Amino acid sequence: MRVKRISRTGFFRALFAFIGVAILCGPAFSEEPVSKASAPERGLAIALEADQRDSGFADTTVNLAMLLNLSGTEEVRREMRQLTLEVEGDGDKSIMVFDRPRDLNGTAILTFTHKVGNDDQWLYLPALKRVKRISSADKxxxxxxxxxxxxxxxxQEVEKYTYTYLRDEPVEDEPCFVVERVPVDPKSGYTRQVTWVDQSEYRLRRVDYYDRKGELLKTMTLAGYTQYLDQYWRPAKMIMKNHQNGKGTTLIFEDYRFRTGLTDSDFNRSALSRIR
Amino acid sequence: MRSIYLSSLILVPLLAVGQFADAAADDAANSIADIASSEWTGYVSLDSRLFFHSPAHPAQDDRSLSAAFQPEYYRNWDDGTQTLAFTPFLRLDANDDERTHADIRELFWRIEAEQFVFKAGVDTVFWGVAESQHLVDIINQTDLVENIDREDKLGQPMLNLDYLNDWGTWQAYLLPYFRERTFPGQDGRLRTEPLIDTDDAIYESGAEEHHVDFALRWSHYFGDWDIGIAHFSGTSREPLLVLDNSGSSPSLRPLYLQIDQTSLDVQVTKGAWLWKLEAIYNQNNIDDYYAYVGGFEFTQFGIAGSTVDLGWLLEYNYDERGDSAATVLQDDIFFGVRFTDNDIHNTRILAGGTVDMDSSSTFANVEASRRLNEHWVIGLEMRLFTNVDKQDPLHQLRDDDYVEIQLTRYF
Incomplete structure (x- = not known):
């Protein structure tokens, strides 16, 4: 999953906190700033840096294909489109529209992500032309x-996790920071996630997910990053492997577009019914 | 049926206009290839109903077989701001001539500009939040021969303007033509006795089906709250039934009153709890009344570590008209359970019952569906009428318990 930008206010709040911490441990910091910063501070700083580098994209649209590997031979394909709007001071707004399978054609989900608390979500059912507010408690x-x-x-808002820097370790020869993050939301299905973020561009390269019992559940690898508008990196593939049931799912992203002119009025309940 | 032809006369030229406008746009801006897009999608379905009891009337059968076809054409151009949609519908029923019918579900042109959306043509509009009935939903007529759950609607000719601002969504509708409710014919199950004579409806308004109706709606959300307030002025979609003994055999004639209906719908979403309320106040020349439905849906996600969600539904329905109500739901409790396996087959079951608090007449209902593969979905529906009181309108259907199997191919 791509790492998201943080709002300006949120970023400055975090920056001030960071400066405050830096002043408190001033003398030690000036000698060996990197090694003396605590693991949580380094973890958060990496998440903030990644977020900062991705801020200002305004809006994106992308086509998704989802390939589900059920057993060795069987594969099922789903097709969707996603529209995303960057929101100043809060989580992003997005619409996911389903194209295939055909029985879901035109079904769409509107999400208002919030940095803190539950997201707002509406589901559009084209057969009834019904927009239904749904529970977002099912994480x-x-x-x-x-x-x-x-x-x-x-x-993936910065505020949704707490962070701990673990170590440096390469992924496919690319030097990475390894940062553990723990979901803030108690309804999360994970006790923790271990993430690999590359040091050159702060792109997410790999995530290990640990289930509620603390066992390794899944690994996601991200590949085929392309840079847009000379700033924003997006993966072409996200591959999820479930270690416990042996199944896998690949998400393929095609035709990324930035700054397409989407506005707030494209992200509301009535727009959801017009998106088809 | 006449209305279908009428609306197609007005709106078929729009198809041509859409194509033409698009061609012109292509010439002007050939560089951007996919500014305009169009697609044909839709479904074909085959279904059979098996009735558990012998029919109450001689012309009826123990089982029915029918097929439906609904292609959908959708085209947008001008950077997606203009849209043309066309969705005809056809059902062929081997048993009931009245259920064999065609309709135009959609045939509209729509243009979007900043905060405004304007639409002209035939479309379906849904309002409301409740599950056991759709009390505030009033723009479209019910296509009752399709299903007694009233969720199938006839296309409604309309001019519609939506305006969106920080204070919510404001919608205005002008409805120049009225669609009469469909009812089963002589040979169909799930019908009344005497039969409802759909060829001989009575209107309060002298303009009959040409009476121009209006509706206004405001809706918005505030955090966990979704609120809608609406007013409708025009021909009631819900007919009263008048006994007519003048012919060779008695019949029931639908009577469509002029009404003013104000409605409120609210949903509060608190985590896994959805709290719902719909209320109406209906003013007419016979008997003003109010009615409401309220309740909750609570979902348990991932039962016992599985991927299965279980939703528990409870709603209470009240109608001030009481036992004389044209509605079955005048003092009724609905309870239900929704099973959702979040699997690749999208397996879903909704089972529920509606119990009349006075007579304890019970209507039980099961709906299930499962995707077989990329194109096919199988559906099952079962409706049972038990212990139905003589005073209850459902008494007419007491011998019509059935199970339906439906196979649908989407394209």
Missing amino acids: SGPFMGSEFAYEDLSS
Whole structure:
């Protein structure tokens, strides 16, 4: 999952906190700033840096194909489109529209992500032309029968986790920071996630998910990063492997577009019914 | 049926206009290839109903077989701000001539500009939050021959303007033509006795089906709260039934009153709890009344570590008209359970019952569906009428318990 930007106010609040900490441990900091910062501070700083680098994209649209590997031979394909609007001071707004399978054609989900508390979510059912407010409390449920949970696909706000820097370790020869993050929401299906963020561009390269019993559940790897507008990196593939049931799901992203001119009026309940 | 032809006369030229406008746009801006897009989608379905009891009337059968076809054409151009939609519907029923019918579910042109959306043509509009009935939903007529759950609607000709601002969504509708409710014919199950004569409806308004109706709605959300307030002025979608003994055999004639109906719908979403309320106040020349439905849906996600969600529903329905109500739901409790396995087959079951608090007449209902593969979905529906009191309108259907199997191919 791509790492998201933080709001300006949120960022400055975090920055001031960071400066405050830096002043308190001033003398030690000036000698060996990197090694003396605590593991939580380093973890948060890495998450903030990644978020900062991704801020200002305004809006994006992308086509998704989801390939579900059920057993060795069987594969099922789903197709969707996603529209995202960056929101100043809060989580992003997004719409996911389903194109295939055809029985879901035109079904759409509107999400207002919030940095703190439950997200707001509406579901559009085209057969009845009904827009229905739905519970967003289901964080850990599978998304469309895939190995991705809803929380894996929702907007990854910095505030949704607490962080601990663990170590440096490469992924495919790319030097990475390894940061553990613990979901703030008690309804999360995970006790912790271990993330690999590359040191050159602060892109998420790999995530290990640990279930409620603390066992390793899944690994997601992100590949095929492309840079847009000379700033924003997006992966072409997200591959989720479930270690416990052996199943896997691959998300393929195509035709990323930035700053397409989407506005707030494209992200509301009535827009949801017009998106088809 | 006449209205279908009428609306197609007005709106078929729009199809041509859409194509033409698009062609012009293509010429002007060939560089951006997919500014306009169009697609045909839709479904074909085959279904059979098996009735548990012998029919009450001689012309009826023990089982029914029918097929439905609904192609959907959708085109948008001008950077997605203009849309043309066309969705005809056709059902062929082997048993009931009245259930064999065609309709235009959608045939509209729509243009979006900043905070405004304007639509002209035939469409369906849904309002409301409750599950046991759709009390505030009033724009469209019910296509009752399709299903007694009243969720199938006839396309409604309309001019519609939506305005969106920070204070919510404001919607205005002008409805120039009225659609009469469909009812089963002589050979169909799930019908009344005497039969409802759909060829001989009575209107309060001298303009009959040409009476121009209006509706206004405001809706918005505040955090966990979703609120809608609406007013409708025009021909009631819900007919009263008048006994007519003048012919060779008695019949029931639908009577469509002029009404003014104000409605409120609210949903409060608190974590896994959805609290719902719909209320109406209906003013007419016979008997003003109010009615409401309220309750909750509570969902347990991931039962026992599985991917299964269980939703528990409870709603209370009240109608001031009481036993004389044209509605079945005048003092009734609805309870239900919704099973959702979040698997690749999208397996879903909704089972529920509606119990009359006075007579304890019970209507039980099961709806299930499962995706077989990329194109096929199988559905099952069962409706049972038990212990139905003589005074209850459902008494007419007491011998019509059935199970339906439906196979649908989407394209």
